Amino acid sequence: MTAVLAMVLAGCGTTGSTSSNKESRSTMNLQEAADRADDILDETFAAIKPPVQWTHRYSMPGDCYVDRDRAVMTIISAERRGSFLGVLERHWTSKGYKLVSTSPNGLVAHFRTQDGFQLEVLIAPNGQAHLSVTTPCVDKSEVAQPTSKPNGPDYARQELPAPDVRSSFWSSDAPLG
Numbered sequence: 001m002t003a004v005l006a007m008v009l010a011g012c013g014t015t016g017s018t019s020s021n022k023e024s025r026s027t028m029n030l031q032e033a034a035d036r037a038d039d040i041l042d043e044t045f046a047a048i049k050p051p052v053q054w055t056h057r058y059s060m061p062g063d064c065y066v067d068r069d070r071a072v073m074t075i076i077s078a079e080r081r082g083s084f085l086g087v088l089e090r091h092w093t094s095k096g097y098k099l100v101s102t103s104p105n106g107l108v109a110h111f112r113t114q115d116g117f118q119l120e121v122l123i124a125p126n127g128q129a130h131l132s133v134t135t136p137c138v139d140k141s142e143v144a145q146p147t148s149k150p151n152g153p154d155y156a157r158q159e160l161p162a163p164d165v166r167s168s169f170w171s172s173d174a175p176l177g
Contacts (some may be wrong), residue, residue: 030066030143033117033135034059037068040117040133045070047091051167052076053152057130059145059149064137066070073152074128075163075171081123083176087110088121088131127171128163 028036045054054075060067076084085106089099092111097119100110111119116136123129145156152165165171 003034004051028136029139029141030061030064030135031141034061034066034068034143034146037066037117037133037135038148039128040113040119041068041070041131042148043095044088044091044119044131048087051151052129052133052165052167052170053150055150055152055154055160056146056148056156057132057160058156059143061143064140066143067132068134068146069130069132070150071155071160071163072131073163074165074167075127076123076129077127077171079173079175081107081127084123084129084170085121092119092147120156123150126162 029115042168045051052072054070054072054074057071058067059069093099094111097111097113100112100118106158107123108129113119118131118134120134121129154162
């Protein structure tokens with residue numbers, strides 16, 4: 001899983017040099033972009049009903065972009081993964097974000113905001129979802145760690161355990177219908 005996630009996330013910052021990103025570069029610095037990425041993630045988690053427990057994973061500033069990642073500690077059962085992705089897709093499209101691609105198995109989706117932020121959701125075979133935002137290329141500045149408080153243990157500076165929070169809805173093996 002870690003290798004798959006690393007491969008999927010490795011390319012996140014490499015696509016940040018489109019002309020729209022150059023426009024953003026003159027109006028935003030790394031900290032402002034990181035704050036916008038955090039806002040996107042905060043709004044996304046607020047849209048998930050019933051709520052899931054999540055933790056920060058990493059904040060990686062690059063030369064001109066920042067990656068912010070959160071892991072869901074609530075187990076998303078195989079029967080509920082499509083519903084989970086549907087909640088995210090409906091929320092993101094309602095914000096005007098564009099679906100860019102999905103994986104053949106439907107467990108990875110990429111979106112892009114109007115201002116060039118790249119969003120990704122990945123659901124691992126163990127039911128752990130990862131949501132990340134990569135900023136467009138912006139002016140260099142110092143970048144602080146996220147200030148949003150996880151709604152459970154914070155594993156940002158530890159090895160991430162497998163998801164261990166059960167939800168009567170998201171972890172249920174009962175088919176929806």
